[in-house]
Amino acid sequence: MAGKIRVTVWNEGRHEQRKEAVKALYPKGMHGTIAGFLSQAGMEARTATLDDPEHGLSEKVLAETDVLTWWGHGYHHEVADAIVDRVQQRVLQGMGLIVLHSGHYSKIFKRLMGTNCSLKWREAGEKERLWNIKPSHPITEGLGEYFELPNTEMYGERFDIPEPDELIFISWFPGGEVFRSGCVWYRGNGKVFYFRPGHETYPIYYHPDVQKVITNAARWAAARVTIDTSKAPKYAPLEPISPKPVDMSFVKKD
Amino acid sequence: MAGKIRVTVWNEGRHEQRKEAVKALYPKGMHGTIAGFLSQAGMEARTATLDDPEHGLSEKVLAETDVLTWWGHGYHHEVADAIVDRVQQRVLQGMGLIVLHSGHYSKIFKRLMGTNCSLKWREAGEKERLWNIKPSHPITEGLGEYFELPNTEMYGERFDIPEPDELIFISWFPGGEVFRSGCVWYRGNGKVFYFRPGHETYPIYYHPDVQKVITNAARWAAARVTIDTSKAPKYAPLEPISPKPVDMSFVKKD
Amino acid sequence: MAGKIRVTVWNEGRHEQRKEAVKALYPKGMHGTIAGFLSQAGMEARTATLDDPEHGLSEKVLAETDVLTWWGHGYHHEVADAIVDRVQQRVLQGMGLIVLHSGHYSKIFKRLMGTNCSLKWREAGEKERLWNIKPSHPITEGLGEYFELPNTEMYGERFDIPEPDELIFISWFPGGEVFRSGCVWYRGNGKVFYFRPGHETYPIYYHPDVQKVITNAARWAAARVTIDTSKAPKYAPLEPISPKPVDMSFVKKD
C-alpha cells in the first residue's frame, strides 16, 4: 500500500469527560492514547468521537480511512443508524475494522456479525492471560506463546458470535472463565478484528502487548480495494445460450 | 425432536396475485406449493405472507415454528423492521431458517449475514446444473453427484456473503457463470441455509430434486433449543479470586 | 439410520494389563467401560485392541462400524500403517471417528489433520472446566453452560491442529492454561470429533458428563454413506464441447 496507513480511532469519548478516574487515566481520551501509539508506529492516525458532527465519520473521513478502530460502551444507542449504514458499507468496500472491548455491543459490530454478541462479564480487576492460538498470524507478530494483563474486566463465554474465520487469542481468567479474545472475520472486501482487552478504568491501552496487537492488527486490516461488489447487475451471457421453452413435464398441481 | 417438525412457509405472495402467469403456475401461491410437499413429507406446514397482519409472523407463530422458509423478491422493503428483529431473535434462539432464491436480498438474510448479498443475474430460462459438493451432508441425502433444472433465472458470482460454514452446492450455467447455490451458516443457536433455485415464472418448486433439498434442509434445520444466550449477565467468579491494586507500572502518559 | 448404531471402541488396552492402578480403576479396560455406557444408550458396541489380530480392525469389522472411537497413548508407533490406511479410507468413506485424549498423537488423527497435533501437558490431577461454546450442537445436547471434571491431566494450547470446522468446548485449567477440548472436522464423507478429557489413572470415563458427550458424539458421527468419492474418473462432457487448436499467442520462451 502506497503511503502511510490511515487510521481513524473512534471513541465514545464521554467516560473521559464524565468520570474523574477515567479522565485522570486517559487525559487525552482513550482515542488519544490509541492514536498516539499508532502514530509512533508510523501510521497517520486521526480521532473521531460520538459528539463530533456525524460522529466524526463523514463520507470524506471514511473515504480517507484504511482502518477504523471502535471503542464504545455506554452510548451505543446514540450512534445514528445512517452512520452505521455508512460504516458498514465502507467495511464491505474494503476498509479494515478493529472492534475493541465493549464495542462487542456496538451497532456496527452486531450489524456485521448478525448475532447478539452477548457474553458474561465481571468487573473485579482480575488478571487476564491471552493465549496465542495463531503464532504465525500477522496480528501476533512479535508476541510469545501468551501475554498477561494484570488487571482487566472479565468477559466469559459463551460469546454469541459466528464461528470466527480465524481464532487468534483465547483468554484465561482466574475466576474460572475462558473467552475467544481475538477473532477475525472477513465481510465483503473488509477485514474485521475483535480484540477483547480494554476497560476505561484500567490502563489497558498503555500496555505494550496490547499496543503491539492493535498496531499489528491495523497493519493487517489496512486495505485499499477498488473492486465494488455491492451491486447486483443484470449480466449478459459470456457464452452463447439457446433459450428453450419452459419444461413443465414435472409440474403436478394436484 | 418429539412430534412433527413445524414449518412456517413465508412468501411475499403478491406476484401470484398480480401476475397472471405466476398465478397460473402457482394457483395456491409458491407458499402453498412448498407447504404442500413439506406436509406430504410428514411435517406440519403452515403459510404466512407479507399482507397478513404482522406479515403472519406473530410472536405466537414464531414460538411454534421450528423452521421458517423465506421467499421474497419485489417487496423486501415493506417487511417491518420490528418483524425482522423478531425473526432474527428467533433464529438466534434456535429456529432454523431456509432462505430461497431472491430472498438473498431480504432484510432478514442481510441482517444475519452482515453483507450486501449482491450477485449477478439474468432471466433467460437457462439450464442450471447444481453440483453436490457435500454428498454426506443431510441436506444432500438421496441426491446424486449433481442435479439439473431445465429452466431457471441465472445468479452469478461474486455472491457477497461471508464464507459459508459449509458449502453444499455450486451451480453451473451455460452462459458461463458459477454460483455457490447451497450455503450453510450457524448464527446463535440457529441454522441458516440459503438455496438459490427458484423463480416465480419457472416451475422450480415442483421439481422433485428441489423439493427433496428443501425437505432435507427443513429436517436438518429444525431444532428446539432451550438455552438462552442472548443476555450479557454479570457473572460471579467460579473460583476464588484475590483482587489486587491496579498495576500502573507500564503507564506512560507522555 | 435403520437399526442400531454400531460402534467399535478401540483401545491400546495395555495400560490396563501392565499398571495395577489402571487395572483396578478399569477392570474391563477403558474400552470395556466406554462400550458399556454406549450399549446402555442403545448402541451396538464392540471393542478392539492393539494386541488383537489386525488390531481388531479387519476390513469386515470396519465395514460394519458406523463410528470408531480411539484411545491410544504409549504405543501409537505399534499401530501398523496398513491398518491406519484402512481406517483413514473408511473415515473418508463416511464412518465417524471419535478421538479421545492422548489419541491426539495417534497415527490416524495426525493422518487426518496433516499437522503435528502437539500440545502442552501436565499430570497433576487438576480440575478441568469445559465451557460449552456451541450449546445448540448435537454433541452438547443436555449439557449446561459448562461442566467440570474434578481431576484430569492438563492439556494446554497451542494445540497444533487445523482450525476446527466447529469448536465445541474450550477448557479452563487452574494452572492457567486453556485448551480447545472439543473440536469437529469434516474429512471426505466422514465426521471427526476430538474430545480431550481422559487419562488412564483418573476415572474420566465414568463421569456422567463425559459419558453424555461421547454418547452424543457417537449419535452425531454415525453415518452410512454409499457415495464413493475416492476415485478420479475420466469424465465425458455433459454439454457439447468444440475442441479448438491450442492458443499459443501469449507464449514467450525468451
Added chain:
Amino acid sequence: MAGKIRVTVWNEGRHEQRKEAVKALYPKGMHGTIAGFLSQAGMEARTATLDDPEHGLSEKVLAETDVLTWWGHGYHHEVADAIVDRVQQRVLQGMGLIVLHSGHYSKIFKRLMGTNCSLKWREAGEKERLWNIKPSHPITEGLGEYFELPNTEMYGERFDIPEPDELIFISWFPGGEVFRSGCVWYRGNGKVFYFRPGHETYPIYYHPDVQKVITNAARWAAARVTIDTSKAPKYAPLEPISPKPVDMSFVKKD
C-alpha cells in the same frame, strides 16, 4: 520480511525429457518457466526436480526456502517418504506451499489434507473461466472478476478436500463442470495454496494471469516463522495449584 523472497520451484521434470511436445513447449522445464517469472518479479527462485539427489530438497535447501511450489503428475509414488516428512515439517514450521494442478495427488498435498484429493478430469483442450470469489485477497490482486484460459485439462467436482479456509477461485468449464480452483488452508505455521490450472501440454505457465496468481500467492505464502510448536512439552503451572485426592464418587464399575 527482510531480503528477497526465496522460492524453490519443484517439478517432477520428466515429461519435459520424455515427451517431445512437452520439451518443445517448455524447453527449460515447467520449473524453469515458473522460476523465470518469479525471478522477474523480484524473487530469488531456484529449481529442484525428482531426479536430483534428495529430489533437490535437502535440509539446507528447505531451511533457505520461504515458499515451495510443487508440480507432479506421473511419478508421485517415487517421491521418498522421508522427503515428504521433511517437507511437511517445514510447512508446519512456517514455509509456504503452492501446489499446482496434478500436484493434487502428490504425497505432500494428501499428507497435509488428510483426504484422497480425488476429482474428475478430462483432457480435451477446453476453455476454463476462473471466477474470482475473493477479490480483496492478496492472491487475486490485480485480477478482474474472472479470467480465462483458452485451453486446459478439465478438473471437476467433487474435489475430495477439507473445506478450504478460504475459497479464492471457482472454475467454469464448457463441458458442464465446476471446480474449486483456488483454495487456501492453514496448517501449523504454514500457508498452503492449491491452484488448479496447468497441464504439461498446454502453455498454462506462460499465461499472464496464471503468472500473476502464482506470483501473488508466493508473496502471500512467504514467511519466516521462528516459533516452534511441534513439541509437546511437559508444562509447569503458571498459577499455584493445590492437588486434591482423586474424586471417585461417580465411579460405578457395575
